[in-house]
Amino acid sequence: MNSFDVYFYLLKDNLINVDLVPLIEPEPFSIPGEVLNDTLYPDRNSSATENIMDYLNLPDVGEDFYFEIHTKGNKKDLIFSTKGQPLVYTNYYKSMGAHVYGTKMFGIGQRIGEFWKTAGTYAVWNRGAEHKVDDGINPGKNLYGSHPVYFVQRKKGGNDWVGIYEHNSGPQEFVVDFDGYGIDITNIKTTGRTNMFFMLNEEIDKVISNYYDLVGRPALPPRWAFGWHQSRFGYNTTDVLREVHQGYVDDELPLDGLWSSVDVLKDFRSFTVDEENFEGIKEFINEIKEKGTRYVPIIQSGISAGNSDAYFDGIKNDVFMMAPGDQSNPIIGRSTAGDVVFVDFMYHGAPNYWAEQMKKLNEKLPFDGVWLDMNEITSECDGYCYRNQRAEDPIDNRLFYWPGGRDLEQGTVSIDVQHEFGAKELDTHSLYGFWQTYFSNRHFTNSERRPMVISRSTFAGSGKYGGHWLGENESWHENMKQSIDSILLFNMFGIPFVGDNVCGFKYDVGVGTCTRWYKVAVIYPFSRNHNNFGTDPQEPFIETFDMIMDKSLNVTATQIMRKAMLTKYGLHNYMYTQFHIASTEGRAPIKPMFFNYPSEPYSYDYVSNSVLVGDAVLASLDHTNGGRQYYYFPGRGEIWCPIWKIAKYECLQGGSRTSSKIPIDEIWLHIRAGHVIPLQLSDVDKFDNITGLRSLDDMANYYTDIGILLDSDNAADGVVRFDDGETTDLEQYDEIKIHAQGDIPWVGKNTIDIEFEITHEGTTEITNSQRIGHILLYNAKKLGFVNKTKGEIVDYDYNVFDVLVEYDEKMDMSRISFASPSALPIKKIRKVHLQQPY
Structure with a gap:
């Protein structure tokens, strides 16, 4: 067994690097800095405000080597431990066993199979091959890419996760087994060195964001x-x-x-x-x-x-x-x-x-x-x-x-x-x-x-x-x-x-x-x-x-x-x-429901049926052969309303599971209560009349509608960003945050105020897609905002224009337009005020 030095680094709060460097000549291959975010690695410019020893248990002098990662300041609350596990470190065989304290696990790519990892052996080695479901039994069914990273939920139903990344571009394998106390994982490599990164003890979206920071935030395509x-x-x-x-x-x-x-x-x-x-x-x-x-x-x-x-x-x-x-x-x-x-x-x-x-x-x-x-x-x-x-x-x-x-x-x-x-x-x-x-x-x-x-x-x-x-x-x-x-x-x-x-x-x-x-x-x-x-x-x-x-x-x-x-x-x-x-911020745009609803068991069960796009949109995906399948609408106490009209239009209660056969001509996308989203082409009944829409370039000619679904506190928030779609300077964008607040008194008339705030401004040329078309108020009847609703829109020059309301009873949605001489740029709007009629 080769000797090795071990280095522990706290690269930033909740990001630990453990590097086992073999003492051999020639030195083992080091992956070039372009692969990861080079400000974190290999430069290791730490921004941490904490001490690495607040997270580590190490052996006393004379003990066999091991290391344990624990939550900050709590040596008994273990996350990852190699204590008592096999460790072999030779030129062409490096094996390290570990116990990860957790219940569920996903990651280790690329392969075809279920989202959740089960017990098995999973190879990581880029390979052009037939698509076969990986059952965890060798010969491996690994495919084109190498992503030796996995994410573990520490406690069932909790939003407390850890991500573990093995920085090695040679052939390696993860042998995974579950027991009543957690997950045993043995990592086996044939070359390079063991160089691990731990994204610790946080909500899953923060762990993923931490990983984005480590490997580098994704490029924005045109x-x-x-x-x-x-x-x-x-x-x-x-x-x-x-x-x-x-x-x-x-x-x-x-x-x-x-x-x-x-x-x-x-x-x-x-x-x-x-x-x-x-x-x-x-x-x-x-x-x-x-x-x-x-x-x-x-x-x-x-x-x-x-x-x-x-x-x-x-x-x-x-x-x-x-x-x-x-x-x-x-x-x-x-x-x-x-x-x-x-x-x-x-x-x-x-x-x-x-x-x-x-x-x-x-x-x-x-x-x-x-x-x-x-x-x-x-x-x-x-x-x-x-x-x-x-x-x-x-x-x-x-x-x-x-x-x-x-x-x-x-x-x-x-x-x-x-x-x-x-x-x-x-x-x-x-x-x-x-x-x-x-x-x-x-x-x-x-x-x-x-x-x-x-x-x-x-x-x-x-x-x-x-x-x-x-x-x-x-x-x-x-x-x-x-x-x-x-x-x-x-x-x-x-x-x-x-x-x-x-x-x-x-x-x-x-x-x-x-x-x-x-x-x-x-x-x-x-x-x-x-x-x-x-x-x-x-x-x-x-x-x-x-x-x-x-x-x-x-x-x-x-x-x-x-x-x-x-x-x-x-x-x-x-x-x-x-x-x-x-x-720009390192947040995953497409994600499973359990990111937002960790305490709801069904959010783990229907990962590929019901998918979140951002925080505000839930897609129910019809990947059956024409049959029924379960869809889950998470968030007890919340509601979800279809964004586009469907035959059986109804807002669904959060926390409900439905066995449905989605009609062949319907696409189920729901907006989440408490959110505001930008939309175009929002009236499905007019799809047949749309002509000359040849590409996304032509979408610049279509106004943007603002969809709003208030939550139980009668509030909703959202954001939209615009740029020219081509610039390499990602700071050249407009960001408008939109906040809607309803006032539903016991006595008197209901009102809603919708405020627009420019939180970032670039030099983007304003096209029609950056101008407001309609405000779409979902679940409108319950709020009392139907045909005779009154109101006004105020721009940043304090010009005031009346609103016009068209109520769609089928969708229970009020479509609100404005009596302005031309469509207003969204970033030029100060507020919209709506009021029930007298």
Whole structure:
């Protein structure tokens, strides 16, 4: 067993770093500072006001080494303990057992499966593989990304959590077992060192925020990225792309992003455009951009060997990963392009090479974002395609434990590849997608453009440079449910801009399943339809989707899909505000119910059925095969009202569980009592009359309504943020906080005052989307504010305008407009006063 030094740091209050540094030569690999928030690590600039020893129990002299983390100042209130647990620390096998005092656990990604972790063995090692539910039994079903972090609830029903992160990019495994006293977790690594971070003893949203601070707060994508995207493996000419775009236009379907898979590449070679089949592609891209649709091409990790400019440029600049056998030739992998080589992003010349290739590609395909694929790295060869590239003395001969229970080189390059400064691929493998995302991000930021980078492979900290799609999913209704679990987990991992292939990538999807998937995708941060070559088309405008889905309403699948898109766009200002807050304040935008309702058991049981968007909106997701399922509306004593009209419109009591079959044409989104939300396109009855809405750019032409649902104290609060959707200066935004307070006296007339306060002001140009349309007062009859309500709106220049009220009895909602000569900017409003008629 190797000797090691142990360092304990309190990086800030409630964030502890425990670093076990082996005393060996050469020193073990240290992950570069770009991966985490470098102000916290590796610089370790502590902002703590407390003492690290207030949290630690350590052995006396002569005792075996252990350490325990406890709550501040209470040595007996243990959180994490290695006392009496096995500890082995050798060059290629590091195992540390620990007991974590808690009841529930989630995390350890990436994999397909339930949100909550159960007993089992879970590998962490980036791997391109089939989607299989991970049952915790080796061989592991780990997938594209490495997120060696887990979160534990310390006491059942309590909002007291701890997050634990293992900062290691080599192969590792977590062996998890539950007993009556907590959770036994053994972490096994083959390389690097044990370097742990503890986010302590706080409410779960604060623990997640602490983790966001550690890995770096997520990047904010450009506004258009939150819209609808269309892709397919099989769009193989410019004319086909044109037909797809025209299909959206003809059916009045919005489209923000049109994507190209490997079809656009000549012989599938990265950075080499097929100019014969894609003649006129540059002109086409510029044409659709004028109509609001951006273009995103694929970039695979492999560079075609021997027959592309990108290859010859790389050879000239010596930027490719070298074969360990002779160190004189690039290691060869294999993909759809044939033999390929891989950029060594840890080599000092790689950044300039990558920037030049991106620049050249952009000249031929003026792209607005990039799609990074196969970057785990994935290869069709296991380690080597050619025996002469094999290392003389492979590291694999010295391993006696393989996390995941399989050859670490299966489906990837050799773990013997050596990078600059001596690091081996064994140490750095799971960082490859991170680095590709990082340098692709710089292509945009160097030209002061907000990055839109979507990567299949991720690592802790990837979220501050790009987003993620969940990979090559299947096309069954259960895959919808799995996507929600994964999206929630990636929000916890600090990569909230995430989504799945809507309707599935593999196999032919059923019309009912695809229709429901569009409805579920309303709350996907990243919503893209994408499927495989050879499967049935699934663009929303195809003839297949002319099928009548509800004969009583005579509504087709396409009409329901369009309704889902317009609902998504109508919720956009609220969603965008949540993501702006995530980027600037570090709060997860999409989250499970137990974040806000920790004492309610059902909030843990229906994690993927009922999902919170921010604090104010609850989405009830129809991912069944047309059947019933349970939905929970949390918050005893609260109420939840549908935001958009549905057939059986009613406000539901918090703390109630319902078994429901959501009608095929309905999307259940509810506003929470006590909240104010920004909305557009708030009248679902007018969806059929909306024309010319081609993308989120066009939403700038639509006024923003303010939805209000008072709580039992007759109060409600909310916030909206506006910027231009493109600026890289995230301080250039307007924030308006809105507070509504009702006065419901025993004697006299009811009143409501709605106050608007500018809490942050940038230089954003005011568009119609930043002007007020209507105020939507939900649950209006109970408050007495119906047709004859009187009132006034006052702007910051003290101009006063009367209000006009239209009461919707079906929704029990008053729609309040204003007799002003033009729509007022929301940030120019001082207050609105409403009063019952005499």
